[in-house]
Amino acid sequence: MDRWKWVAVRAYGPAAFALLVAVVSVVVLSRWQATPLLAGFVVVGRWVPLLALAATLWLVAMPTYRLAQWQRGQGLDCPRCGGPLGHERIGHQRMGGAYRRCYACGDNVNHRHYE
Ligand SMILES: [Zn+2]
Incomplete structure (x- = not known):
């Protein structure tokens, strides 16, 4: 990989991981809803995808800000x-x-x- 692909991987890799956590937790929660034994955990578990999405937004915004600052010569x-x-x-x-x-x-x- 060239230099700029590594920049993208290092800057946005954590955001991609947080998005993956959000998607996997939605899939897991949808399966738990069908199981009566685990349905009680769904109430608490609903916050996991929301928190993971909030983390994704943060982990996209901050590297983007740092890269924009660097590009302007202020980073x-x-x-x-x-x-x-x-x-x-x-x-x-x-x-x-x-x-x-x-x-x-x-x-x-x-x-x-x-x-
Ligand atoms: Zn360096």
């Missing part, structure tokens, strides 16, 4: 390849603390390099 660049960086993750103190993963090369960039 954070990877010091190694110049690609857009993902969300900040909490890192171990002994490894240097917070970091972001580059959408293009997959490299972990310590917060000292983008702050």
Whole structure:
């Protein structure tokens, strides 16, 4: 895969997974409704697809915002390849603390390099 396909996979992969969870939970809940023993769980389980869809929207909106900022030259660049960086993750103190993963090369960039 070329560089921009990897950017799409790294940026929108979590959103695709959340959408998959929503679809699978709808299918599972529809089967549970037919079973009298599991019908009680459907009331609580109805929230799972809604929460998964909300997570999908969030996981599409945030990378899109970061990519748009990067394209305008206002986002954070990877010091190694110049690609857009993902969300900040909490890192171990002994490894240097917070970091972001580059959408293009997959490299972990310590917060000292983008702050
Ligand atoms: Zn990079």
